[in-house]
Amino acid sequence: MREGQAPRVQAEQADGVPGAQNNFSTYEEWQRQNQKPKKKPKKAKKGSRIVLRVVGGVVAACFVFAGGIFAGSLFGAQGNAAPASSSIDGSAPADTPKLTISQAASSTGSASDEGLTGEEIYEKVSPSVVSIVASSLATQGQASGSGVIMTEEGLIITNAHVITDENTNLPADKVTVVTNDGQQHTAKIVGYDHQTDLAVLQITDGGTFTPAEFGDSSQIKAGEKAYAIGSPGGVQLANSITTGSISAISRDITIDDRVMTLIQTDASINPGNSGGALINKYGQVIGITSAKLGISYYEGLGFAIPIDSAKDVVDQIIAYGHVKGRPAIGVTGYNLSKQSAEYNGVPQGVVVTEVDERSDAAAKGLQPKDIIIGVNGKEITTMDEINEQKENSKAGDKMTLRVYRIETGKTFDIEITLADQADLSSSSAPAQQQRQIPQQGNGGYYFQLP
Numbered sequence: 496m497r498e499g500q501a502p503r504v505q506a507e508q509a510d511g512v513p514g515a516q517n518n519f520s521t522y523e524e525w526q527r528q529n530q531k532p533k534k535k536p537k538k539a540k541k542g543s544r545i546v547l548r549v550v551g552g553v554v555a556a557c558f559v560f561a562g563g564i565f566a567g568s569l570f571g572a573q574g575n576a577a578p579a580s581s582s583i584d585g586s587a588p589a590d591t592p593k594l595t596i597s598q599a600a601s602s603t604g605s606a607s608d609e610g611l612t613g614e615e616i617y618e619k620v621s622p623s624v625v626s627i628v629a630s631s632l633a634t635q636g637q638a639s640g641s642g643v644i645m646t647e648e649g650l651i652i653t654n655a656h657v658i659t660d661e662n663t664n665l666p667a668d669k670v671t672v673v674t675n676d677g678q679q680h681t682a683k684i685v686g687y688d689h690q691t692d693l694a695v696l697q698i699t700d701g702g703t704f705t706p707a708e709f710g711d712s713s714q715i716k717a718g719e720k721a722y723a724i725g726s727p728g729g730v731q732l733a734n735s736i737t738t739g740s741i742s743a744i745s746r747d748i749t750i751d752d753r754v755m756t757l758i759q760t761d762a763s764i765n766p767g768n769s770g771g772a773l774i775n776k777y778g779q780v781i782g783i784t785s786a787k788l789g790i791s792y793y794e795g796l797g798f799a800i801p802i803d804s805a806k807d808v809v810d811q812i813i814a815y816g817h818v819k820g821r822p823a824i825g826v827t828g829y830n831l832s833k834q835s836a837e838y839n840g841v842p843q844g845v846v847v848t849e850v851d852e853r854s855d856a857a858a859k860g861l862q863p864k865d866i867i868i869g870v871n872g873k874e875i876t877t878m879d880e881i882n883e884q885k886e887n888s889k890a891g892d893k894m895t896l897r898v899y900r901i902e903t904g905k906t907f908d909i910e911i912t913l914a915d916q917a918d919l920s921s922s923s924a925p926a927q928q929q930r931q932i933p934q935q936g937n938g939g940y941y942f943q944l945p
Contacts, residue, residue: 587807587810587811587813587814587815588814591810591813591814592645592646592648592650592813593806593810593813594645594652594709594802594805594806594809594810595709596709596710596711596802596803596806597708597709597710597711597779598711609776610720610775610776610777610778611776611777611778613722613736613738615778616722616736616774616776616778617722617724617736619708619778620707620722620724620772620774620778620780621675621724621734621736622644622674622675622676622705623643623644623704623705623706623707623772623780624641624642624643624644624675624707624724624725624734624771624772625641625642625643625644625651625672625673625674625675626639626640626641626642626672626673626726626729626730626733626734627639627640627641627642627651627653627657627658627670627671627672627673627682627696627726627770628670628671628673628730629657629658629667629669629670629671630667630668630669630670630671631660631667631668632668632669633660633663633665633668634660634662638657638658638667639657639726639729639730639767640653640654640657640658640725640726640767640768640769640770640771641653641657641724641725641726641767641768641769641770641771641772641784642657642672642696642770642771643707643770643771643772643780643783644704644705644706644707645695645706645707645709645809646704646706647703647704647705647706648697648698648703648704649672649680649682649697649698649699649702649704650685650695650696650697650813651672651682651695651696651697651698652693652694652695652770652783652805652809653693653694653695653696653769653770653783654692654693654694654769654770654783654785655687655688655689655691655692655693655694656689656692656769657694657769657770658670658684658687658694658696659687659689659694664689666684666687667684669681670682670683670684670696672696672698673730673733674704675733675734680698680699680700680702681698681699681700682696682697682698682699683696683697683699684696685697685812685813685816686812686813686815686816686817687812687817688808688812688817688818690753690818690821690916691755691800691804691805691808691818692755692785692800693783693800693805693808693809693812694770694812695809695812695813707772707779707780708778708779708780709779709780709781709802710775710777710779710780710781710802711781711802711803712758712781712782712801712802712803712804713801713803715741715744715758715775715781716741716744717740717741717742717743717744718740718741719740719741719775719776720738720739720740720741720775720776721738721739721740721741721760721761721762721773721774721775721776722736722737722738722739722762722773722774722775723736723737723739723760723762723763723764723768723771723772723773723774723784723797723799724736724771724772724774725764725767725768725769725770725771725772725784726767726768726771727763727764727765727766727767727768728765728766728767729767732767737762737763737764738762739760739761739762739763739795740760740761740762741758741759741760742759742760742761742795742796743758743759744758744759744801746758746759746798748786748798750786754879755785755786755798755800756801756804757782757785757786757798757799757800757801758773758781758782758798758799758800758801759796759797759798760773760782760797760798760799761795761796761797762797763795763797764784764786764797764798764799768784768797769784769785770783770784770785771783771784772784773799780802781799781801781802782799782800782801782802783799783800783802783805784797784798784799785798785799785800786798815917817917818916818917819915819917820889820890820915821890821915821916821917822885822888822889822890822892822913822914822915822916823854823890823913823914823915823916823919824854824856824881824885824894824896824911824913824914825850825851825853825854825855825856825857825914825919826847826848826849826850826851826854826856826861826867827847827848827849828845828846828847828848828849828867828878829845829846829848829878830845830846830876830877830878831843831844831845831846831866831876833876841866841899841901842866842868842899842906843868843876844866844867844868844869844875844876844899845866845867845875845876845877845878845881846864846865846866847861847862847863847864847865847866847867848863849863850862850863851914851919853914853918853919854911854914854919855911855912855913855914856896856909856911859909859910859911860909861896861898861909861911862900864900864901864902865898865899865900865901866898866899866900866901867881867896867897867898868897868898868899868906869896869897870884870885870894870895870896870897871884871894871895872895872897874897885913888913889913890913890914890915890916891912891913891915892912892913893910893911893912893913894910894911894912894913895908895909895910895911896908896909896910896911
C-alpha cells in the first residue's frame with residue numbers, strides 16, 4: 496500500500512457523522528481553534544514504531560533496508576506488504592528442497608565452547624555468501640546486494656527488496672550472482688515475498704556450490720559474538736566480514752509501516768549487505784541481514800531476519816514461487832488524520848485509494864474514496880489496526896468492514912471473504928501497507944529505501 500501525505504478529503508458536512516465539526520473558512524483557522532495541550536507520549540506498544548529522543552527534539556527511528564546499492568536509474572525495492580506477523584496457511588510439499596536448520600552448534604576447528612575464531616568463521620562461511628546484481632530493463636538501472644547459498648545446486652536466499660523494483664514491485668529482468676571466487680553466474684528468481692522481505696534465487700548455468708550451515712536462531716542470546724558477511728558498497732567490496740555481538744533478540748521494528756521481528760546486532764551492516772549472512776560464533780547462519788537505523792549519528796544498529804522465522808517462507812517460495820494462504824482484503828489506502836477528518840466533517844479511518852478487482856471487497860461494492868472505520872465490530876482509525884484484526888485470520892475467512900461513503904454521507908457494513916494474497920494482482924495484492932514520504936525535521940529523517 497502506498498501512502499503520500501494524506502490529501503484533504505473534500506466532503507460536505509453530514510448530520511450524525513462521527514467526528515463532524517463546525518465549518519471553518521480555512522484549515523489554519525480550524526487548527527487555531529482546536530489546539531490542545533499535547534499529552535505525554537505513551538509507551539510504545541508491541542509492533543509500534545520505535546521513537547528515539549535526542550537533544551534538541553524528537554526524531555523517529557528510521558529503519559531502512561540495508562541494500563542494495565543503486566546505479567543508473569533508481570532501482571531498488573520497497574516491500575509492499577502487510578505486517579510480517581500475518582498467518583501463513585499450509586506447508587511446502589515433502590518432495591521439494593527445504594531450508595535445514597542444525598539443532599546443535601558444530602564447533603569444528605575449535606573445540607572450545609567459545610566457538611570458532613574469526614578467521615575460522617570467515618573460511619567456513621565466505622564460500623557460501625554471494626554478491627547479487629539485479630538489472631531492470633524498464634528503469635535501465637541496477638541494484639546490488641548479497642545472498643546466502645542454501646543448497647549445492649545453487650539455491651540462494653536473499654532479500655526481496657534486492658531483486659524487485661521499488662516503484663512497480665516487479666522482479667528484475669536479469670540477475671547475476673558472483674561467488675566468492677569471483678565467478679559470475681546467471682540466476683533466475685524462484686520467487687519472493689515482500690511481506691517478509693525474503694526471496695530465493697536459483698543459479699541456472701550449472702556448477703556445485705558450498706551451502707551454508709544454518710543455525711537455530713531461537714538459541715542465540717544477547718551479548719554473544721556475531722559476524723556479518725556481505726557486499727557493502729557492491730561487488731567491489733564483496734565478502735567483507737564485520738564483527739560485533741547480538742545486541743537484542745525479537746525486536747519489533749517498523750519499516751515502511753510494516754512490523755518485522757528481527758535480530759539486532761552491532762556488527763556493521765551497510766547498503767549492499769542486504770540478503771547477506773548474520774553468523775553466530777559457531778559459523779552458522781542465524782539471520783539474513785536486512786536493515787539498519789538510517790540516522791547518521793546513530794551507529795551499531797543493524798537488523799537481520801531470524802532463520803527460524805524465515806524457514807517456512809523460504810520453503811514455500813521454493814515449492815510454489817510465493818507464500819500461500821496469507822489473507823488479504825485487496826485494498827490500498829492511507830490513514831486519515833484526526834485533524835483532516837474533523838476539518839472535512841468525516842469520520843477518521845482508512846481512505847481507500849484502490850480496490851483489487853479480483854477481491855471479494857470489490858465484488859461487494861467497496862469503492863475508492865470509501866473510508867473504512869471499523870472491522871468486525873471494532874472501531875479502527877489506521878491500517879495497522881485493520882491488520883491487527885486480520886492477523887489471526889486465514890484466506891477464506893469472513894471479515895466485516897464498517898464503511899463510510901463520502902458521496903452519500905452514509906455508513907454501512909460489508910461482509911467480505913478474505914482472499915489469498917497470492918491470487919490478487921501484483922499492484923494491490925499485499926494491500927494493508929503504507930508508504931511514508933521522505934521528510935526532514937530536527938536533524939532526523941524518515942527514509943524510504945536507500
